[in-house]
Structures are given as C-alpha cells and as structure tokens.
Amino acid sequence: MKYAGFFLMLLLATAALAAQAPPPNPVPWAYGFVIPSPEPLPPPCPAEAKPYTCSRPGRPWPEDGMLLDLPGSSRKFTITQIQAHYDPADWYPNEHPHPVPAIVQYGRESDRLRACAHCHYHNGQGKPENGHVAGLPVNYFLQQLALFRSGGRTSADPRKANHAEMTQIARFLTEAEMQAAAEYYAAIPWKPWVKVVESDTAPKTRQSAAGLFIPLGEGDEPLGRRFIEVPEFPDRTERFRDPKAGFIAYVPFGTIEKGKTLVTTGGGKTAQCAACHGAGLQGAGDVPPIADRTVSYTVRQLYNYQQGTRHSQLMKPVVAKLSPDELVAIAAYLASL
Ligand code: HEC
Ligand code: HEC
Numbered sequence: 509m510k511y512a513g514f515f516l517m518l519l520l521a522t523a524a525l526a527a528q529a530p531p532p533n534p535v536p537w538a539y540g541f542v543i544p545s546p547e548p549l550p551p552p553c554p555a556e557a558k559p560y561t562c563s564r565p566g567r568p569w570p571e572d573g574m575l576l577d578l579p580g581s582s583r584k585f586t587i588t589q590i591q592a593h594y595d596p597a598d599w600y601p602n603e604h605p606h607p608v609p610a611i612v613q614y615g616r617e618s619d620r621l622r623a624c625a626h627c628h629y630h631n632g633q634g635k636p637e638n639g640h641v642a643g644l645p646v647n648y649f650l651q652q653l654a655l656f657r658s659g660g661r662t663s664a665d666p667r668k669a670n671h672a673e674m675t676q677i678a679r680f681l682t683e684a685e686m687q688a689a690a691e692y693y694a695a696i697p698w699k700p701w702v703k704v705v706e707s708d709t710a711p712k713t714r715q716s717a718a719g720l721f722i723p724l725g726e727g728d729e730p731l732g733r734r735f736i737e738v739p740e741f742p743d744r745t746e747r748f749r750d751p752k753a754g755f756i757a758y759v760p761f762g763t764i765e766k767g768k769t770l771v772t773t774g775g776g777k778t779a780q781c782a783a784c785h786g787a788g789l790q791g792a793g794d795v796p797p798i799a800d801r802t803v804s805y806t807v808r809q810l811y812n813y814q815q816g817t818r819h820s821q822l823m824k825p826v827v828a829k830l831s832p833d834e835l836v837a838i839a840a841y842l843a844s845l
Contacts, residue, residue: 534734535832538807539665540637540719550669558620559676560593564669566717569747578750590749593622598630599750605695609688611681619680624689627670629751632693633701636737636755636804637719638670643698647794649690653678655819663808664815670718701754702802703740704844710736710758722746735759735836737804757803759840767841770834777829778838784822789842799845806839 536544553562569591575584578599585597594617598608608630615623624641628634632642641649655661656678663671681689710731711723722745723738737757739745744753771781771789786792789799798806812818814827814835827835 533832534836535807535811536665537721537734537736538804538811539663539668540715540721540804541665541667542715546667548667550667550672553669553672553676555679557676559673559680560620560622562669562672562676564717576748578744578748580752587747590747593617593626596623596626596749598625599748600631600752604630604632605692609685609692611685612689612692616680621677621680622673624693628693629749631699631751632696633699633751633754634805635720635745636802637716638674639805640698640701640801641693642696643791644690644694644796645791645794646690646694648796649694650686651794653681653686653690660819661812662817664812664817665808668719698797698800701800702843703754703756704764704803704840705756705758706761706763707731707758708761710734711738713738716746720746731758731760733760733833735763735803735807735840737802755802757840757843759803759836763837763840764844766834767837767839767844770830770838771841777834779826781826781842789845798842800843803836803839803843806842807835810835810839 533544536542551562551564569587571586571588573586575586576590577584581599583597583599583601585599589595590597594615595613598613608625611621612624612630615621615626627638628641632640632644634640634642652661656675659675662675678686708731709728712726712729713721713723713736715721721736721738722742725742735757737755739753740756741750741753744750745755769775770778774780781789781798784792784795785798786795789797791797809818810827810830811832813820813823814830816824830838
C-alpha cells in the first residue's frame, strides 16, 4: 500500500507537469496557434470562392472620428481609413514607387479581393502572419502566384485561413495585375525588420484573428522550447498599421549559434544556404532573399516544404532531415542577420 500511494503521487505529479509544460513542438506558433490541433476549423474555401470569404475576420475597429498621425508622416487618417480593406492608408507616400498599381492600393471590391497593401503594406515589408514581398525578384514573385493558383503552395496547417485567402487572391488576379504588383514590390529595397532576442522568457501574448501574437502588457512567461514573435511597437502595428514598425522574436538561449552552424556549414544535415541564396543570403538571380525575414514566416515555409504542401525540387532535400527545433534555429539565425 505504501508503494501504491507513492506511485499515485508520482502519477499525479507527472500529470501536473504535463499539463503545465509547454507543448514540445514549436511549429504551431509559426502558424499563429499555440497547440497542434485541427481546431479551430478555417472557413470553407472552395476553388471559386471570393478571397475575403475564406478569411477569419477580426473585430471591426469602432470609428470615433479622430484623426490619427504618426511621427515622420505628414498625413492624418481615421481608424476606418487605416484599417480599410480596399483603400488602406498610405502613411509614407514618398517612400515607395509611383504610381501604386490599382490592385495594390484598392484590390477589387466586387470580387472581395482585398488590397495587397492591407496585408503586405505599401512598402512590402509585410508581417509575420502574411509575408514579406519587398525586393523579391519579379520572376520568383510570379512563380509563387502561379503556385498558389495551381495548389502547389498550400499551408501544412489547414487552420491558417489567410493562406487560403492568398490562394484565392492569386486565382482572381489578371496577368496584368500580377505583373504590375510584382514589378512594384520588386523595385522596393528591403529594410531592417526583425530583432532576435535569446531569453528564458517572453511577453504574455494574445492572438489576433489572423494569427499575429500581440503582447498583453501583463508581464512575461517562461519560453520553454517555443519561439514567440511579437510587434516591437504593438499599437503602431495593430492600430496604425505602421509599415515602419518591425518585430522582435524571442528564442531560447543558444538558438542563433545552432542556426548559424546549420546555415553556414550545413552541419551534415542540410546544404549551405548561400550556395543558392547568394552572398549574405540576399538572394541571387530568381532565388529569393531570406535574411532578416520574420521567424514565423520562415519556419512556416521550411515546414511547408518538408510536409510537401509547398512544392520545390530544390528546397525539398534541404529540409528533409531537419527537426522542428532545427527549423526554428535556422529561421532565428536568418532573422538575426
Ligand atoms: C489577407 C491578407 C493578404 C492580402 C490582401 C494579400 N496577401 Fe499575399 N500573402 C498573404 C499570406 C497569408 C501569404 C502566405 C504566407 C505563407 O506562405 O505562410 C502571402 C504570400 C504572398 C506572396 C509570397 C511571398 C514569398 O516570399 O514567397 C506573394 C508574392 C504575395 N503574397 C503577393 C500578394 C499580392 C500581389 C497581393 C495583392 C493582389 C496580396 N499578396 C494580397 C496574405 C495576403
Ligand atoms: C539548391 C539551391 C538551394 C539551396 C541549397 C537552398 N535553397 Fe532555399 N530556395 C531555393 C529556391 C530555388 C527557392 C524558391 C523555391 C520555390 O519556388 O518555392 C528557395 C526558397 C526558400 C525559402 C522561401 C522564401 C520565401 O520568400 O518564401 C526559404 C525560407 C529558404 N529557401 C530557405 C533556405 C535555407 C534556410 C537554406 C539552407 C539551409 C536553403 N534555403 C538552401 C533554393 C535553394
């Protein structure tokens, strides 16, 4: 009986630990979720669906008629203008090419196709939950739109509704719109965007509807094996959609060095990335730049290649042998550049 009691205690202690311990797989965070699960299901999105019907909409911002401004911009906008789906506020019109293609500025409301600038910003810097399109080679940009359309680029985590929306956007674009958007964003140089901090803790966060983690301003929590990526200036990113407010990724101690070894030597498990992605990993020819993009975005891509939901003959062998922790280490090192 003495032993039975001891084992019961041990069992309860292990169960309590399992309940508290962070889930072991860091990959769900890259998709905007805390645990691996089929829930919540994304909205249905058949091949002919108008793009916005596939999205998981956020709460609308209440209009109070106030004009808001940002340092460094001479323009003022109401919250409705900032958050507009079809003609979002352009804070820094002097910092991107002109004219802005109509599809980038307005999208196409009759098809519920939201403006590229609403998600990727006017300067193409984009956010962890969507993607980074400034400075991408034109051919690569067009190839990706073709892959979205053909089903060659889907999300390994089917909960990611905005990926489904992006797929439908690509299906509704005309050739001329694709070309105009690709040339516009390719002409914008990439600017520093992500800081990586090694730590035992990270800010407590909440998730936006689209899968952005936003600090609650209520202190920190243990990081464990996860990474947590948040806006550096949460209000500027969330409320103002400021395309100059970047991101911070918190990763466990030792992550960057581990990633550096894999990226620069292959570590016996992968290829040297610079062989194709060029010096400084700034891209080469039609191969895209991968330095200083958000950790979440890069982990998703690597995991999607590994799962085969994003098709690339060249990238498939690169990721084949890497563990989830190694994918995060590689993405963290790349983000730290
Ligand atoms: C609702 C938000 C949203 C809108 C609007 C949007 N996108 Fe996207 N875009 C995404 C998401 C989400 C991804 C994919 C992220 C991923 O693969 O994990 C993406 C990825 C991309 C990529 C691939 C980037 C890369 O590095 O491979 C391109 C190119 C792109 N979008 C172009 C466009 C264009 C052009 C428009 C406007 C016609 C547009 N997007 C509008 C959300 C959006
Ligand atoms: C043999 C050439 C080659 C090597 C080596 C290589 N890549 Fe790639 N990579 C590519 C090509 C080509 C693409 C574009 C493929 C596509 O169409 O999806 C790509 C795409 C990517 C993307 C997606 C970029 C985006 O904007 O969505 C990431 C991330 C990436 N590679 C990371 C890496 C990392 C990390 C390494 C090293 C561990 C690496 N690659 C090694 C050729 C290579």
